[in-house]
Structures are given as C-alpha cells and as structure tokens.
Amino acid sequence: MPDSFESEWKAQLEGLGRASRRRTLRSVEWRTAREIAIGERILLHFASNDYLGLSTHPKVIEAARAALDAHGAGSGASRLVSGNLELYRALESRLARVKNTEAALVFPSGYHANLGLIPALAGAEDTLIVDRLAHASLVDGARLARARLQVFPHNDPGQLERILDRSATGKRIVLTESVFSMDGDVAPVESLLAVCEAHNALLIVDDAHGFGVLGPGGRGVQETLSRTSSHLIVMGTLSKAMGALGGYVCGSQALIDFLINRARTVIYTTALPPATLASARAALEVLYQSDEGSEIVQRLQHNIQFVCSGLKTKGYPVNDPPTAILPLIVGPDDVALQLAERLYEQGIFAPAIRPPTVPAGTARIRISLSALHERQDLERLLDCLPEQNSILS
C-alpha cells in the first residue's frame, strides 16, 4: 500500500479522535436483548433493536437449527440462479399476510432493500423527496437512483405539500420512516399519505423500527392507518424486532414482480442462508399466530410506558407517542461520550450516538427497550440516569 494512502487514513482517524467522533468495534462475549457480557462483566443491555427478544426465542432457534440441518449453511447463488427455496416462498407469503398486502419480497438486509427498491422505481427524470432525518439507507438509495433529490423538514406534511406543489414533472416519490431510528418519534404517515395522494406522488415508508412495535398487534405502520392506499409502499427489515436478518418490501404482485426484474440488490447477490429464513418465519409465527405474541408486544409497551414516566420525572422530554427508542439528547459529542462511560461504569450499556449518524450538536444516548427487560432492570436504568438539567452543568 503506498505510504500516501496510509498517512491520509491515519490523519483522518486522528482528526476523528480529536473531535470525539472516532468509532471503534467493542468485543462482546455474548448478548441477549436484556444483557451483554463484555470481558468479565455482565451489563444491562439498552442498545439492541431486538425489541421483542425474538432472536433468542426457543422456537426461533429451533427453526434455524432444523433449516441448517436440512439445507446446510449457505445458499450458494442468487435466488434467480439456483432456484428459490420453499423457505423464501413461505416467509414472503407470511409477511404479505401480516402486512396485509398482496405480496412481499425479501432482500439480504434492510439496507439492501432501500438500495434496490428506490433506484428500481426512480431515475434521472424523477424527483425523490426525503425527510431531513431519514436513515442513511434511504438517502443512499436515493443517491443511487440519480434522481433529483429534495429534502423536506422533519415530519412536516405542510412543507412537503409546498415542495410537491412546486416540483417539476416526472414521478415524485417521498421517502420517510415510520419510527425514526435515532429519535424514536413517529411520522405523521396518514397526513403524508394524504398529501402524496393529492399530488399523485408515491410514499415509501421504512418501517424498520415500527414493525413489531406500532399498532395494538405490533404489525407496524399499516396497523396505525385507517386505510390502504395504492400510493403507499412499505419496506422494512427482519433484523430488528423480528430478531433475524433480511429486508423486505410489501406491495402489489405487480410491484414485487417488477422488483424481481429490476432490483439489483436481489438479482446480483446470494440468497439469504436457510437458517435465517427459517428463523424469520418462526419469529412471525410466534408473534402473529400465537397467544404468546400479543403478550410479548404488550410487555414491550408496558416497559416503554414505565421508563417514559421515569424519564419525565427526571426532566427528560419524551416523544408522544413513545416507542422503544428513547433518545436522551445531550448536545456536545464529548458530553454524550462521558455520560455513556458513566452509565457503563454503573453496569448500563447504552452507547453515545454522535454525528454524522445524528445532526451536529445533537449527540445523545439512545436507549432502546426490549420486552425481555424486567422491572428491576428498568428501575436500575432510571436510578443510574442523572437528572436532565444536571447533565451539562
């Protein structure tokens, strides 16, 4: 490797270090959605998106084991090349049923889903309008599409309408999240959809953090809407509340057939491992086809309510409605790092989130809750958190 490359990388890393923005990988011995073992210590885990604890559910593990025994570890080729396993078909039809759409398509990850979906639907003649706080995968999908890119103020249907009123011809597609990954707030999807319908625009909602969490049954964003719409496409991931891996798009059969022919992140990549497909399907079955499923969803909701009322008492602002993601915004990067370190010392694992993941000046501790957390875990978390007004003093 030429010296000039190495020295530039090192200089950039030093700059990140000076700005408290250098990222490193932390070794972990094992973890569940409740606890995490680091070295000799076991800490309470508040950094997982496994909101329902399904990644370690016995039925999910059993299904993965059986698929591993039956089909081996890997998939060998793209689904279009070496054939589509029955496990894929079963998973996609269950997903479509849960999401109340005609069909569904599974991608290797949520990131791949956005990178495949958006460029398949939009090109250079079209306009993509993205929420200011949208996830990197939506932004990267939009960049890959090479369409005109516009940004609308966070969760603001009125401003979106103004942009749509002024935007040029060509297809217009609006991109947002149902639950924002770093803020935990819920998008006004019904209002955004009405604006899109009135302007003949398409709305893509990323339900990554809504699936398993939103709606009385935890079915995600669709359960919060009063109607279905041909102007709405919902995508999401099986890697968070479903405890497995794999992105998905739900919609009409025509959309799914189109994506099988046009989404490059399905066509030019190897199929997911059989054990992953089986575990995702088992997670859907536990959640939406058993009595246990609604108990799990309710347990998470109780945990959210309990922690939110404790946070309010300590002076922290709380989203309305709250979700499993609770951001404690502290501002400066170094203050967020210090708070994360203090929590770590007290046995609480909840890392600092810094720019560029969040806007400059809004570094935070991102607490994520799981149905696996027990009451004493949540009390411990609240005991360890300082009063909001003492953080910067």
Ligand SMILES: Cc1ncc(COP(=O)(O)O)c(C=O)c1O
């Ligand atoms: C809103 C959002 N969309 C998409 C993704 C990507 O999903 P995955 O982790 O399955 O690639 C994430 C997760 O990081 C996310 O938070």
